Amino acid sequence: MHIIEVEDLWKIYKNGIEALRGISFTVDEGEIFSFLGPNGAGKTTTIKILSCVLKPSKGKVVVNGFSSPKECEKIRKIVTTVPQEFQGFSDLTVRENIEYFAKLYDTTDKVDEIIQKLNLKEHERKRFKELSGGLKRKVAIACGLVGNPKVIFLDEPTVGLDPKSRRNLWELIKSLKDMKITIFLATHYLEEAERLADRVGVLYKGRIVRISTPSELMNEFKKENLEEAYLALMEEMKSEEE
Numbered sequence: 001m002h003i004i005e006v007e008d009l010w011k012i013y014k015n016g017i018e019a020l021r022g023i024s025f026t027v028d029e030g031e032i033f034s035f036l037g038p039n040g041a042g043k044t045t046t047i048k049i050l051s052c053v054l055k056p057s058k059g060k061v062v063v064n065g066f067s068s069p070k071e072c073e074k075i076r077k078i079v080t081t082v083p084q085e086f087q088g089f090s091d092l093t094v095r096e097n098i099e100y101f102a103k104l105y106d107t108t109d110k111v112d113e114i115i116q117k118l119n120l121k122e123h124e125r126k127r128f129k130e131l132s133g134g135l136k137r138k139v140a141i142a143c144g145l146v147g148n149p150k151v152i153f154l155d156e157p158t159v160g161l162d163p164k165s166r167r168n169l170w171e172l173i174k175s176l177k178d179m180k181i182t183i184f185l186a187t188h189y190l191e192e193a194e195r196l197a198d199r200v201g202v203l204y205k206g207r208i209v210r211i212s213t214p215s216e217l218m219n220e221f222k223k224e225n226l227e228e229a230y231l232a233l234m235e236e237m238k239s240e241e242e
């Protein structure tokens with residue numbers, strides 16, 4: 001089943017910038033779908049529209065059977081966005097932060113389960129401000145999980161993390177998939193997409209220029225890793241413009 005359906009989606013900001021120029025794609029339930037593209041391609045704009053933070057200018061957007069913007073109230077109940085700049089309450093502990101969000105959703109009974117699943121037990125009494133960058137991201141995801149989301153939007157989840165913390169977070173993202181949560185991952189780290197994504201969508205100047213599995217893209221450009229294949233695709237796009 002397609003949990004996300006987007007058809008001919010346009011976003012034209014008030015200043016006239018056409019951030020999205022008629023994109024169409026679908027995401028299957030339980031899939032890890034990675035959105036790639038250079039700075040300014042429209043990734044964040046797409047996430048904001050899919051999570052009902054922004055209204056589309058034109059086009060069809062359906063999330064879990066609900067249309068945006070008409071049924072955004074329902075969409076907001078089943079999606080969660082973990083932004084790059086998530087700020088927990090710095091003087092509250094890990095547990096208190098998660099409990100705070102759980103109260104908002106009236107799901108305080110889920111706090112222990114989430115702490116357990118995300119291996120946060122040994123850190124639960126630490127204050128947010130004392131945590132490493134990797135643990136802060138983990139807590140951000142934990143806070144996002146309290147509402148029982150069906151879809152999680154992750155915007156550059158591992159930016160600024162050291163290689164070990166990044167790998168830890170990849171394991172966590174994979175375990176979310178095991179929980180049948182659909183993951184929409186915007187990233188500039190091609191290795192991250194190669195390791196995690198079932199499929200990638202490549203955005204370029206507001207248009208989708210490829211949707212494929214990482215290995216299909218690597219085969220198409222005869223490259224051994226996704227980063228090389230992506231760079232070859234970007235070269236192709238640039239030369240088509242000239």
Ligand SMILES: Nc1ncnc2c1ncn2[C@@H]1O[C@H](COP(=O)(O)OP(=O)(O)OP(=O)(O)O)[C@@H](O)[C@H]1O
Nearest residue numbers: 013015017019037038039040041042043044045046
């Ligand atoms: N609120 C806004 N008002 C006007 N233009 C905007 C606004 N937000 C984004 N844009 C423009 O829309 C285009 C797409 O931006 P967006 O942030 O969606 O790209 P992105 O792919 O997420 O980029 P990055 O990788 O740098 O995060 C850019 O040209 C950007 O300058």
